[in-house]
Every structure is written in C-alpha cells, then in structure tokens.
Amino acid sequence: MPSPACPAPAGITNALLTAVRGAPRAARQVVVTASATAVMGHSSRPPAGTPRAARSLPSSTPGPICGFPVPTVTVTARQLWGQERAITGNRQTSWTFADAFVAEDxxxxxxxxxxxxxxxxxxxxxxxxxxxxxxxxxxxxxxxxxxxxxxxxxxxxxxxxxxxxxxxxxxxxxxxxxxxxxxxxxxxxxxxxxxxxxxxxxxxxxxxxxxxxxxxxxxxxxxxxxxxxxxxxxxxxxxxxxxxxxxxxxxxxxxxxxxxxxxxxxxxxxxxxxxxxxxxxxxxxxxxxxxxxxxx
Ligand SMILES: C[S@@+](CC[C@H](N)C(=O)[O-])C[C@H]1O[C@@H](n2cnc3c(N)ncnc32)[C@H](O)[C@@H]1O
Known part of the structure; x- marks a missing residue:
C-alpha cells in the first residue's frame, strides 16, 4: 500500500487542474516579488509599456543574498518586466502540480x-x-x-x-x-x-x-x-x-x-x-x- 506521503498522481492532478483553472484571474497574474527581483537582478529602467505599479520596484543594485554574491548577471531586466511567466500567482500550487506531473508506477x-x-x-x-x-x-x-x-x-x-x-x-x-x-x-x-x-x-x-x-x-x-x-x-x-x-x-x-x-x-x-x-x-x-x- 502506498504511504500517505506517496502521491496519488491522477487525483492530485485533477484537483490541481481544477484549482488552477478555477483560480480568480488576479491570482493567476504574474507576481514578481521583491526577493525574487533581488536574487535575479534588475535594471533601473523598465521597458516602455510596463505598468505603473511594476515600475515602482526598487532600482538599486541588489546586495548579497545570505552570503551569496550577486549573480553575474545573465538575466536581463526585459525578462523580468515583460510577459514571461517566471513566477506564478499561485506558486505553491504550481510547484505541487509540477512535482506530481509524472505518475509513478x-x-x-x-x-x-x-x-x-x-x-x-x-x-x-x-x-x-x-x-x-x-x-x-x-x-x-x-x-x-x-x-x-x-x-x-x-x-x-x-x-x-x-x-x-x-x-x-x-x-x-x-x-x-x-x-x-x-x-x-x-x-x-x-x-x-x-x-x-x-x-x-x-x-x-x-x-x-x-x-x-x-x-x-x-x-x-x-x-x-x-x-x-x-x-x-x-x-x-x-x-x-x-x-x-x-x-x-x-x-x-x-x-x-x-x-x-x-x-x-x-x-x-x-x-x-x-x-x-x-x-x-x-x-x-x-x-x-x-x-x-x-x-x-
Ligand atoms: C536520502 S537517502 C538516498 C535516497 C535515494 N537516492 C532515493 O531517492 O531513493 C541517502 C542515502 O545515502 C546513504 N549514505 C549516507 N552517507 C553516505 C556515504 N558517506 N556514502 C555512501 N552512502 C551514504 C544513506 O545510507 C542513505 O541510504
């Protein structure tokens, strides 16, 4: 018998799909948190057309994170400020869905x-x-x-x-x-x-x-x-x-x-x-x- 810690992939998948599809539109919008921005690095100049709220994110160069040096930047500001779905509104649900995506025998x-x-x-x-x-x-x-x-x-x-x-x-x-x-x-x-x-x-x-x-x-x-x-x-x-x-x-x-x-x-x-x-x-x-x- 599978233990309670083991996934029941099909059931979980259906429940999560329902949860994601049924989520309010606002909850599904991309959210770029301050901490994610600090880790990834960002530019002080958002591209044209960026919503006003998003432009108010801090623009200074981020400092070290928990002793880690700032990443030698490979991610551009455009990637964070644009349409990319790097971080979803319901991140935990997405993470759980992804982890149970492939069923185990x-x-x-x-x-x-x-x-x-x-x-x-x-x-x-x-x-x-x-x-x-x-x-x-x-x-x-x-x-x-x-x-x-x-x-x-x-x-x-x-x-x-x-x-x-x-x-x-x-x-x-x-x-x-x-x-x-x-x-x-x-x-x-x-x-x-x-x-x-x-x-x-x-x-x-x-x-x-x-x-x-x-x-x-x-x-x-x-x-x-x-x-x-x-x-x-x-x-x-x-x-x-x-x-x-x-x-x-x-x-x-x-x-x-x-x-x-x-x-x-x-x-x-x-x-x-x-x-x-x-x-x-x-x-x-x-x-x-x-x-x-x-x-x-
Ligand atoms: C987290 S479990 C591995 C789980 C396994 N990879 C899996 O997914 O089924 C860690 C294993 O590493 C073994 N281990 C711990 N220290 C070790 C060492 N120095 N050399 C080799 N194996 C070690 C433990 O006996 C244990 O079985």
Whole structure:
C-alpha cells in the first residue's frame, strides 16, 4: 500500500487542474516579488509599456543574498518586466502540480514505502522525472549514484538510460541496497543493469574510472558535497552532468540568519558549482532543489 506521503498522481492532478483553472484571474497574474527581483537582478529602467505599479520596484543594485554574491548577471531586466511567466500567482500550487506531473508506477511506490519505513528521504516524483529525462537526453550508458537508498532515484535513472546502460550505485547500508535490488527487479530491469557497491562514497569513488560516466547523481552525505563535486569532475566525460539532490534544504539554504553546518556546507557547494569554470550550472527548483552542472 502506498504511504500517505506517496502521491496519488491522477487525483492530485485533477484537483490541481481544477484549482488552477478555477483560480480568480488576479491570482493567476504574474507576481514578481521583491526577493525574487533581488536574487535575479534588475535594471533601473523598465521597458516602455510596463505598468505603473511594476515600475515602482526598487532600482538599486541588489546586495548579497545570505552570503551569496550577486549573480553575474545573465538575466536581463526585459525578462523580468515583460510577459514571461517566471513566477506564478499561485506558486505553491504550481510547484505541487509540477512535482506530481509524472505518475509513478507500483515498483516506485513500493520503493518509496520502504524508504519511508527506513526513515530515508527519497527523491520526489518531480525530481525523479527530471533525472529520468536528463539520462534520456544524454543517452546515458554509465551513471554513478551516491546514496542508493531503497532505489527510488535508481529506478528513475535506469528508466531514462539506454537499454544496455549500467547504474553504479554506492551506499553505506547494504540492507537498503537489498531493497533497491528488489525494486529494480520489480520495475523490470535485468540484474546486470545495476552494480551495487556497499561502502562510503569517498572510499569507493576513487576506484571508479576517470571520464567513464555520463551522469553522477549525488544523494549521500550532505556534509561531503564539495568532495563529491571534485570526484564527479574526474568521473564525468566532457558533456556529462553532475546533479546534487536537496540543496535547498527546505528553504534554509537561502534563509538569512545562522544555519547548521550542513546548510553552510550546502551553500559552499552551490557557490562552487555556480562559479566552477569547468561547469555550466543550473539550480532546478524541483523537489528540494536539484543542483546541476554540465562538464565542459
Ligand atoms: C536520502 S537517502 C538516498 C535516497 C535515494 N537516492 C532515493 O531517492 O531513493 C541517502 C542515502 O545515502 C546513504 N549514505 C549516507 N552517507 C553516505 C556515504 N558517506 N556514502 C555512501 N552512502 C551514504 C544513506 O545510507 C542513505 O541510504
């Protein structure tokens, strides 16, 4: 039986569609909040035709956000002031709708149940869908995963990879990997599609081949993100992708004020990926934040 935390995609989808379609027109209008404007950067001169209210937004250069330097601007004022639907009026509903957009099958729901029973936090359905899409886009043949868990992310990764692709997945807990093995079988993947390696990521990764991977997915110890990044840069082929799950830490990464060391480490990781000359970065706002970088 799916746990209450698991989505019932069709029901949710219908309810959300109704909610979105039935929302009052005003609620559906684009809202550019002050904080979003500060993070994205903006110009002091809105384009002609911009409504009066929108022109009253502050025009000074934004300062650092929670210790992050101001982005080296890639977003122009036109993109924020124009017709783009960057942020919708009912953002939470939109976010929930997007995360449940792709339905999960029985094998995934079973693996998700095992994760919850074990006290683990698997990737959200939306994050899984993005990982699946990225693997398909890369035509991935070799993927490395840190943090097997009970196999939720692994099923998504395998689902997007080539039919002969192999997932190498590392976890300190062999018991979890046993659940993942069963979940992969239930999802229809042959046993030779996955290589399970028990152990600490930082002990195992140095044994994996340089440039041998299309994608590295990091979902292990959040204190070790920078070390995973260094290893990933070595493991990835040019054009390969590194992805880090959960970098928004339930919003704490971008909140001001003192944060636990785990969050401080995540901020360092976010900054390192954004500023690495070896990566083309993106922070995908799905699940709890999926930080990605393409290896140049
Ligand atoms: C959030 S769970 C992974 C969930 C999984 N990716 C999924 O979506 O189903 C984190 C996993 O990382 C493992 N882990 C924690 N520290 C680790 C380390 N240093 N090396 C390898 N695995 C680690 C834990 O045992 C746990 O299974």
């Amino acid at each position: 029985e094998a995934l729901l079973w693996a998700r149940d095992q994760a919850h029973a074990a006290g683990l936090r698997p990737v959200s359905p939306g994050t899984g869908a993005v990982l699946r899409m990225l693997c398909a886009t890369l035509d991935a043949k070799a993927v490395a995963e840190i943090g097997t868990g009970t196999g939720v992310s692994g099923i998504h990764l395998l689902g997007g990879m080539r039919p002969d692709g192999v997932l190498t997945t590392v976890d300190t807990e062999p018991d979890c990997q046993q659940f993942a093995r069963e979940a992969f079988r239930a999802a229809g993947f042959a046993a030779n599609r996955a290589r399970f390696i028990p152990g600490r990521a930082l002990d195992v990764l140095p044994r994996l081949a340089d440039g041998g991977y299309d994608l590295v997915f990091c979902d292990g110890d959040r204190m070790e993100g920078l070390e995973y990044l260094a290893e990933s840069l070595r493991l990835l082929r040019p054009g390969g992708l590194v992805c880090f799950e959960g970098v928004l830490a339930d919003g704490r990464t971008v909140e001001s004020g003192p944060q636990p060391v785990e969050v401080v480490r995540l901020r360092e990781l976010v900054r390192a990926v954004r500023e690495s000359p070896e990566l083309i970065p993106s922070l995908v706002p799905v699940g709890d934040g999926l930080l990605c970088g393409v290896r140049r």
